[in-house]
Amino acid sequence: xxxxxxxxxxxxxxxxxxxxxxxxxxxxxxTTMFWYRQFPKQSLMLMATSNEGSKxxxxxxxxxxxxxxxxASLTLSTLTxxxxxxEDSSFYICSARPWGNEQYFGPGTRLTVT
Amino acid sequence: xxxxxxxPGPLSVPEGAIVSLNCTYSNSAFQYFMWYRQYSRKGPELxxxxxxxxxxxxxxxxxxxxxxxxxxSLFIRDSQPSDSATYLCAMSAWNTGGFKTIFGAGTRLFxxx
Numbered sequence: 001x002x003x004x005x006x007x008x009x010x011x012x013x014x015x016x017x018x019x020x021x022x023x024x025x026x027x028x029x030x031t032t033m034f035w036y037r038q039f040p041k042q043s044l045m046l047m048a049t050s051n052e053g054s055k056x057x058x059x060x061x062x063x064x065x066x067x068x069x070x071x072a073s074l075t076l077s078t079l080t081x082x083x084x085x086x087e088d089s090s091f092y093i094c095s096a097r098p099w100g101n102e103q104y105f106g107p108g109t110r111l112t113v114t
Numbered sequence: 115x116x117x118x119x120x121x122p123g124p125l126s127v128p129e130g131a132i133v134s135l136n137c138t139y140s141n142s143a144f145q146y147f148m149w150y151r152q153y154s155r156k157g158p159e160l161x162x163x164x165x166x167x168x169x170x171x172x173x174x175x176x177x178x179x180x181x182x183x184x185x186x187s188l189f190i191r192d193s194q195p196s197d198s199a200t201y202l203c204a205m206s207a208w209n210t211g212g213f214k215t216i217f218g219a220g221t222r223l224f225x226x227x
Binding site for chain 2: 044049095101103104
């Protein structure tokens, strides 16, 4: 149990375009999902906490208008990188908390902006 | 001072060795402690989850928490090349801003055949 999926696993886009990443909890409902960003050989950086039915809570320094988060249902959260630039290239990982306090992570999405 | 300190390594050991991975923390409010394993270009996988001081064992893995010293460890017995990965410690607490989880920087482990 506690499986989280992400789609796509890898995406290449041109500078100035927008990219949507989906995060799904497959066998549980998650009222809270988290979005992280990870640069090579670095740890996870929390971008925002996504709560079903309400606005996401963004960490300091994360641009709300650039990283749009929608938590439309108890099993789906989406992250849209708007007007992507090469510096947005990174590994984006979502996680969900099904019960208790532990988090389960998705496999990650590698974004490359050219 | 970071809330969670973890030596990034890399740590290189021969196959069969006992591996000890550690994290220290400064916030005594942390109540829940986790260890994740992350292979290259993959999402972290939850290995161990504990919420009290003491030891918790699962197969070749033992998680140890010492709240008085603010120190947690993960031991891997009979290490295998497939254990080569980055290991992240994480700890959580409820505060006025909600439920927060802080991750360590991760320790890169290489197990040589």
